[in-house]
Amino acid sequence: MSNFADKSSVNRKLLFAVIGLSIVLVVVAVVFVASTFFGDSRSDDVFATCSEAQGGLTLDGETITSSNPGGAGERGTAYTRARGCLLAETGMPPSVEDRMMWTGTDVGKDDGQWEGWKASWTYDLDDGLVLSVTAD
Structure with a gap:
């Protein structure tokens, strides 16, 4: 037993x-x-990392927008740092970045795509470069 x-x-x-x-x-x-x-989404993560620079980044859903708060004449280091962080954190390839940086008032706007992200940007004399990056 x-x-x-x-x-x-x-x-x-x-x-x-x-x-x-x-x-x-x-x-x-x-x-x-x-x-x-x-x-958190990928956009939330990138925004949290890059918005510390306080350089004109805004988040709307999955889209992060980088705009120079003072317009084209006020290119500050915080804006440049925040935009650089955005490009690095999303892995924007040099080919897309080059197209963006060479967009002038004659073209005005353009867009690009890379793995997991898409971007559109505009450039004019009043606002400078305004970049929107969206997670796919």
């Missing part, structure tokens, strides 16, 4: 261990799914 009682005790402990492990796995899965659906 004691052999049966020993096996029953071991089986009960094993059952509790399996149930406990199952609960832990379910909780981990729920947290992962919730963070995927309700966590």
Whole structure:
């Protein structure tokens, strides 16, 4: 009889261990799914990293906009730093950045795409360069 009682005790402990492990796995899965659906987006992450420079960045949904708060005549270091951070954090390729930096008043606006992001920008004498970057 004691052999049966020993096996029953071991089986009960094993059952509790399996149930406990199952609960832990379910909780981990729920947290992962919730963070995927309700966590910060890539745009939120980039904005949080780059907005510390206080250089004219705004966030609207998935779109980050970089504009010079003082217009074309007020090119400040905070604006330049924030825009540089935005380009680096989104991984804008040099080919798109070159097109953006060479956009003049004769062209006025352009756009580009790269892995996971798309951008559009305008340039005029009053506002300077205004860049909008959106996560795909």
